[in-house]
Amino acid sequence: MNKIILVIEDQPEIRKLICMTMDYDGFEVHEADNGDTGLKMIKALRPGVVLLDVMMPGQLDGFQVCQHVRADAEIAATPIVMLTARGQQTDLEEGRRAGCDDYLTKPFSPLQLIETVERLASSATRRR
Template identity: 50%
Template sequence: MKKILIVEDQPDIRELIRMTLEIEDYDVHEAERGDVAMDLVGRVMPDLMLLDVMMPGGIDGYEVCRRVRADARFKRTRIVMLTARDSAADRATGLRAGADEHLAKPFSPRQLLQVVNKVL
């Protein structure tokens, strides 16, 4: 079973993502901030991280992505940036940080699953 770590500060969005992924039998873990995600990622060892870009707590999604990419333990972990910021510059920033894909908010459960299936 593939493990997915959702890093999203909005409880409603996190719940929608979790429910969508659990229906597809993914092992889902959640973090509401970047610092919590950094504590959790080493214990979960996710196959995929779904990272919100703008989060409270001092560590945004881009920084989480950079830190995960800098750690050899997570070489195979796929990362999808989730953001309302959907400009070409925002996409480029995510890719430079090490993201594999970018999914703009708002998105449908179907769009989410398409991206998850693509990167996994």
């Protein structure tokens, strides 16, 4: 299982909470505070799972980052979990259209986050 996790979240407090939650069992956690940097880090790190905020400043929001990943054959299989306060059905559908593997609405439980990451990281290992 690829234990590299990339957290792409613009709010430092939320990013810290996510990183603290995932800092266990040998996971290697990396951070980006915007979509542009996050996309570059996905290409460089090849993480086992990307935890991606939807609403971020800069050129790329979370949906756009997800679309770019799915369009790039080298990184298209990277599991992506959207993390967002936008929990309307239309938002969930937009996340699916962008290509995310899962969608967690803030606030989410740390246990739910851990279970989602472990499931996706394990399934990604079998797909690659």
